[in-house]
Amino acid sequence: MEKRLNRSDLIFSLAFILMLIIAVGAFFYGVRVGTDRVEAKYAAAETPESSATPQPNAYQQQDLVSFYHTVFLPYREFQNDWLKAQDKWLSDPTADRAASMKDLAKSAQHKYDAIKKVQVSSISQQLKDSQTNYLKSLKLFNESFSKLAASANQGTGQLVLDKVNADSYYKNGLTYFLSAQKQYFGSMLKWAESIDPNITGDYENSETLTISKWKTLPLVVKMKVASDYLSSQTQLVDFLPHDLTARVDQFIVSGQADKRKIISFNAIAELLMSTGAVRSGDFISMKSRYYENEQLPQLPFFFSDN
Structure with missing residues (x-):
């Protein structure tokens, strides 16, 4: 005779089946979680580090400003002292040029240190290279002045300057300085590119930059062109690339380019420099006339006379 399950047996059987279902579900859930974790681990391992941790943007305005105060300005102070010394040697026959040259050598070493x-930051490569070239320039100027100081009181001031300009250490130091300046202004162009997609951060001047093309360039690109031009001239001048830029624009706006039938930037720059027509501070004096709406990094030499 078939035995019927009593109530307690039925409850026990149902409870057993329920526990079995829960155990099986927990097993498969655990397998799924474990699989997801392993996949996530390998996916993270395959992800490039650069995409996992984005690098900060290079050539930020704060980097340009910091470089101005800590690198550019100390070098500029040395440069101004050297230019003042030259003027004194030429205007005062009794000047103690030997002592002056020794002081300049010490100043170069002090600024170098x-x-x-x-x-x-190494992510701002042009700024890093600019710093390196400023240092090389100071080191070579120090060596040049130290070597020539002993004979600096012999002959005229012009004769001494000719010896300095012919010295290989000095000539190489000048080349490094001009490269450093070019790289600093190149970094400003990189900054401009980061805030304006219409600006090319790697702009290179053609051999013949026509006036019509020059007029279409943003100010920050014009300054880069001017710094490139100055680096090719191997001259130590008291003005900066934006001063030359302003003088070129004034020359064009005044109608002098048309009057003289000059058609390129290089021809205008050569004329202005050969006649001593560019001065430190020219940019500041003309800024409100030509560049009121131009965007520039907040560097002191764009807003006050330095």
């Missing part, structure tokens, strides 16, 4: 301590 200060600039060398500055940390410039």
Whole structure:
């Protein structure tokens, strides 16, 4: 005779089946979670580090400003002292040029020591290269002045300057300085590219930049062109690339380019420099006339006379 299950047996059987269902479900859930974790681990391992941790943007305005105060300005102070010394040697026959040259050598070493301590981020490669070239320039100027100081009181001031300009250490130091300046202004162009997609950060001047083309360029590109031009001239001047830029624009706007039938930037720049028509501070004096709406990094030499 078939035995019927009593109530307790039925409850026990149902409970057993329920526990079995829960155990099986937990097993498959655990397998799924474990699989997801393993896949996530391998996916993370395959992801490039650069995409996992984005690098900060290079050539930020704060980097340009910091470089101005810690690298550019100390070098500029040395440069101004050297230019003042030249003027004194030419105007005062009794000037103690030997003592002056020794002081300049010490100043070059002092500025070198200060600039060398500055940390410039390697992601801003042009700024890093500019710092390196400023340092090389100061080191070579120091060596040149130290070597020539002993004979600096012999002959005229012009004769001494001719010896300095012919010295290989000095000539190489000048080349490094001009490269450093070019790279600093190149970094400003990189900054401009980061905030304006219409600006090309790698702009290179053609051999013949026509006036019509020059007129279409943003100010920051014009300054880069001017710094490139100055680097090719191997001259130590008291003005900066934006001063030359302003003088070129004034020359064009005044109608002098048309009057003289000059059609290129290089021809205008050569004429202005050969006649001593460019001065430090020209940009500041003309800024409100020509560049009121131009965007520039907040660097002191764009807003006050330095």
